[in-house]
Amino acid sequence: MARKSLAGAVLGVVTVAVAVALGVMTSVPVQASGSPAHGIPASIRSVEFIGMDAPATPEERAQSYTKAKARVTYRNGKTRTFDLNYNVLHYNTTAINGVTAGMVYDVLGNPLLDPNGIPYISESPDANSLIEVPGSRHHGDDRGWENDRGHDHDKDGSSLYLVTHFEYDWLDTAGNDMYGRLPMTMNLAAIDQDKKTGMLTTKALRNIDMSGVGGLWIPCAGSLSPWNTHLGSEEYEPDARCAVEPSCESGAIGLDSMHRYFGNDLTARVYNYGLVPEVKVDRHGKASVVKHRALGRISRELVQVMPDERTAYQGDDGTYNVLTLFVADRKGDLSSGTLYAAKWNQTSAVNGGAANLTWFRLGHATDAEIAAMVNGGIAFNDIFQIKAGATDRPTCESEPGFRLIKAGHNKGLVECLKLQNGREQAAAFLETRRFAAYVGATTEFEKFEGVTVNAADKKVYFAMTRMRDGMEDRPGDPANDIRIPRLLAGAVYEMDLAGHRNDTDGNPIESRYVGTAMRGLVLGEDIAKDAAGNTAAVDKIANPDNLKFSEKMRTLFIGEDSSTAHINNFLWAYNVDTGKLSRILSLPAGAESTGLQAIDDQNGFAYIMSNYQHAGDFSSNIDPALKAQLQPLIDRSKAAVGYLGPLRGLQ
Numbered sequence: 001m002a003r004k005s006l007a008g009a010v011l012g013v014v015t016v017a018v019a020v021a022l023g024v025m026t027s028v029p030v031q032a033s034g035s036p037a038h039g040i041p042a043s044i045r046s047v048e049f050i051g052m053d054a055p056a057t058p059e060e061r062a063q064s065y066t067k068a069k070a071r072v073t074y075r076n077g078k079t080r081t082f083d084l085n086y087n088v089l090h091y092n093t094t095a096i097n098g099v100t101a102g103m104v105y106d107v108l109g110n111p112l113l114d115p116n117g118i119p120y121i122s123e124s125p126d127a128n129s130l131i132e133v134p135g136s137r138h139h140g141d142d143r144g145w146e147n148d149r150g151h152d153h154d155k156d157g158s159s160l161y162l163v164t165h166f167e168y169d170w171l172d173t174a175g176n177d178m179y180g181r182l183p184m185t186m187n188l189a190a191i192d193q194d195k196k197t198g199m200l201t202t203k204a205l206r207n208i209d210m211s212g213v214g215g216l217w218i219p220c221a222g223s224l225s226p227w228n229t230h231l232g233s234e235e236y237e238p239d240a241r242c243a244v245e246p247s248c249e250s251g252a253i254g255l256d257s258m259h260r261y262f263g264n265d266l267t268a269r270v271y272n273y274g275l276v277p278e279v280k281v282d283r284h285g286k287a288s289v290v291k292h293r294a295l296g297r298i299s300r301e302l303v304q305v306m307p308d309e310r311t312a313y314q315g316d317d318g319t320y321n322v323l324t325l326f327v328a329d330r331k332g333d334l335s336s337g338t339l340y341a342a343k344w345n346q347t348s349a350v351n352g353g354a355a356n357l358t359w360f361r362l363g364h365a366t367d368a369e370i371a372a373m374v375n376g377g378i379a380f381n382d383i384f385q386i387k388a389g390a391t392d393r394p395t396c397e398s399e400p401g402f403r404l405i406k407a408g409h410n411k412g413l414v415e416c417l418k419l420q421n422g423r424e425q426a427a428a429f430l431e432t433r434r435f436a437a438y439v440g441a442t443t444e445f446e447k448f449e450g451v452t453v454n455a456a457d458k459k460v461y462f463a464m465t466r467m468r469d470g471m472e473d474r475p476g477d478p479a480n481d482i483r484i485p486r487l488l489a490g491a492v493y494e495m496d497l498a499g500h501r502n503d504t505d506g507n508p509i510e511s512r513y514v515g516t517a518m519r520g521l522v523l524g525e526d527i528a529k530d531a532a533g534n535t536a537a538v539d540k541i542a543n544p545d546n547l548k549f550s551e552k553m554r555t556l557f558i559g560e561d562s563s564t565a566h567i568n569n570f571l572w573a574y575n576v577d578t579g580k581l582s583r584i585l586s587l588p589a590g591a592e593s594t595g596l597q598a599i600d601d602q603n604g605f606a607y608i609m610s611n612y613q614h615a616g617d618f619s620s621n622i623d624p625a626l627k628a629q630l631q632p633l634i635d636r637s638k639a640a641v642g643y644l645g646p647l648r649g650l651q
Helices: 240-244 256-262 367-375 424-430 432-439 624-633
Strands: 013-016 044-050 069-074 079-083 086-091 125-133 159-166 186-193 200-207 276-281 287-292 300-305 311-316 324-330 333-348 354-366 384-386 402-406 414-419 448-454 459-464 491-498 514-523 544-550 555-560 570-575 581-586 592-602 605-613 640-648
Touching: 044 581, 086 186, 086 200, 125 276, 125 605, 125 640, 159 276, 186 276, 200 640, 287 333, 287 367, 300 448, 311 459, 333 367, 333 432, 333 514, 354 367, 354 424, 354 432, 367 424, 402 432, 414 432, 424 432, 448 555, 459 514, 459 544, 491 544, 544 592, 555 592, 570 592, 592 640
Parallel strands: 125 592, 448 544
Antiparallel strands: 013 044, 044 069, 069 079, 086 640, 125 159, 159 186, 186 200, 276 287, 300 311, 311 324, 311 448, 324 333, 333 354, 354 514, 384 414, 402 414, 448 459, 459 491, 491 514, 544 555, 555 570, 570 581, 592 605, 605 640
């Protein structure tokens, strides 16, 4: 989260390795297929995305729309072209069966009210997980949940549900910025699919109760696990050092939002946030939530699980951040495992840089072990001793055990720390980024956001919204592993995966999906500010955030969160075989592209889930005259949960 055209009407043509409608995306990550050419159906030769121009008029800039197309070429030489369509399932303000999608609640399930006595409604729908639940019939057992009668089910009795979590409340009705000042909300929608047209409809909404996990803290992106659960996130974790040191200047967000949730300032504990909420939907349409601690505590953008159902990579959003690898003890179970942190061993500084990766083992833990520490009242100074004022290496390291680090939160402050005796496990899982820096891993990534996997090629893709600060060559920092030129437009990186790798202590990492090398793949381009206010090239990506990869399309979808570089954010399709880039969706000025999910084949139709949030949160660079034109055209209180499609299945 953060807060023109090529010649002709075609921005780019993406050659795709499967029928767009047969295999656009999948609600469960697709394993590599054993059929020829990455699983292309025998009748299909290729699919091309025909991109769209950037918006040119105020009316275009004020809406979400697409003019992109998909052209399918068959092996008999015939072609067929499909229009892409953007459809809104519901808005944050939509109320169905007494539930408003973006409404924010306290621990008792009561709506929280703003100073005008009006319920807070978040304008920031973020992650989506469209889940098919076998045996479910959207049972009408509570709070007006849809009854069976008249409901359209799959022939096997399964139903579709959409889990959506909301990241933050941007503005209250008095116009106050509420970022980080409220607990957040997550809901479950019962979804109908028209079996003839493929159109999706929201039939019912239900708030997901977070009281059993201490509430929800700034959830950002998310993913659908291979075992059909929603994996959420909690970003910009509160700084536990600030809880024991009032003069702390890390820039971290305090616990005020959770004090509002509980109605007191005693219940919320700093180490209960920055975790992984996992949501399971049962056949009765009820959602249950657990929070995982074994993946560490970071400013988590999302968790992406690999095809082995044990290995996971995580984005860590902010400044001076870390790349972590988690290997679960058991398939389909994130409650225990081993956590590692990467070291960037640079091999090139061009095109976003490149490096070989080595991995420091941080530790092994279970959720229960870490929960026991937190419930026992562990505090920051139980884990680390601080040498105040020691901001240079000679002063810091003049006493045994002290080390100089620079690791995260909003300001990336230099700290001189010493690990308390016997506190390795606590440090690894409660102060993950600090401990990673302490042992020698790299904590220099900047705005490290989306993560997705290409299973067939054994690649992982990462989004760096921008490259500056720790990613630049800064010899004065405590560590200077990453040394690349500044690029404010950001880039998407590609990481190679392999098995039979050891950690830095020479012990085997029990995974076939260990990152070995990393390089820039799709880069934006900084420019002098143009007439509209863009400071990044409009026909290239800017500030990439959401990422999802389609195995069968061989396409990486890239959603932007450009607070300054692009006046309008876009959703892009990038083919990893041809390197072609196509703009396939434009969002209202100031809105962020969120909620990406790939659904490959849902009863013969394909979908790309895609939301937008905080429309009208204009770039500070926007031309004042253009801003004046756009302001009356954009409803800042509305945000959409939607999708591109449906694309009809082809045989």
